[in-house]
Amino acid sequence: MKGVPNCLVALALMALACSVASAFDPSPLQDFCVALNTSTDAVFVSGKFCKDPKLANANDFSFQGLNIPRNTENALGSNVTLLNADQIPALNTLGTSLAHIDYAPYGLNPPHTHPRSTEILLVAEGTLYVGFVTSNPNNRLFTKILKAGDVFVFPIGLIHFQFNVGKTNAVAFSGFGSQNPGLIVIANAVFGSDPPINPDVLAKAFQVDKKVIDDLEKQFN
Structure with a gap:
């Protein structure tokens, strides 16, 4: 990730690991459950069919090309690429997922919530204005300007947003403590x-x- 020191990346990953440890997804009772779309030679666990562990391979645990910029030519000027069990089958039952977010200059990831997960965001490039609003009765707004290497946490279920306040593209990565954080x-x-x-x-x-x-x-x- 351009512009992000290795120590900060490690810090963000450690924080994500902590959030995963307290995730709301059920704890798996097996090493992994590589997701399948069909029931042939499979068992059904946590909403997905599972591949026979003997047939699992390294490709089930990986994804390539997340560094490739996505198209931000839309009304909001942003593009979110979510990696869950649909993209990385081995994520099924492991209680975590990841998102890559591209922002055009002045692009916005609009106010939204994740009903099933806290989010931890790491800025890789650019400058973002981010924030979240607490629940009733206070509806208190927490905001901060983030630069490359900065990290921010959005508590589970609360409305939050990110806005690129710079004149150049921005990139961020978000970790979730659920394999399916949901989006509203x-x-x-x-x-x-x-x-x-x-x-x-x-x-x-x-x-x-x-x-x-x-x-x-x-x-x-």
Whole structure:
């Protein structure tokens, strides 16, 4: 990772290991359970079929190309690549996953939550403005400017975001204490639900004119 000292990478990985140790996923009762998409010669564990351990190989435990920049030419200017059991089959039942996030200049990973995991983020390149909001009744905002080598933690279930405040691309890596942390993007869930939430409900909730809600729902549907 360009611009990140080895000692900081090691520190981030140690922190991730600690978060994994207290993960909410069930503890596995075997060394590993390499995920399969079919039931042929397999057993069903934690939502996936497991390959016969005798047939597992090193490729089941690896992924290549995470260093390749992803396309950020979209409305938000960001792209998240999540590595879970679908990309690395051996992650199944191991209670951890990883994300690579690319940001264009002024790109945003919008306010969202992970209902099943805390997130630890390591900035590899660029400068990010990050933050999270605590739950009711205080709704306190915690924010910080991060540069390459800096680490930040987003507690499980809390709304958080990252915004590239630099004039160059930014890259970050996030570790999760769950093989499936889940994702709820706030704007998508509220204004892009299927079927749409009644505009009268949202107009009252946000204390705005119903036309404002209608316009917002059109952006997400």
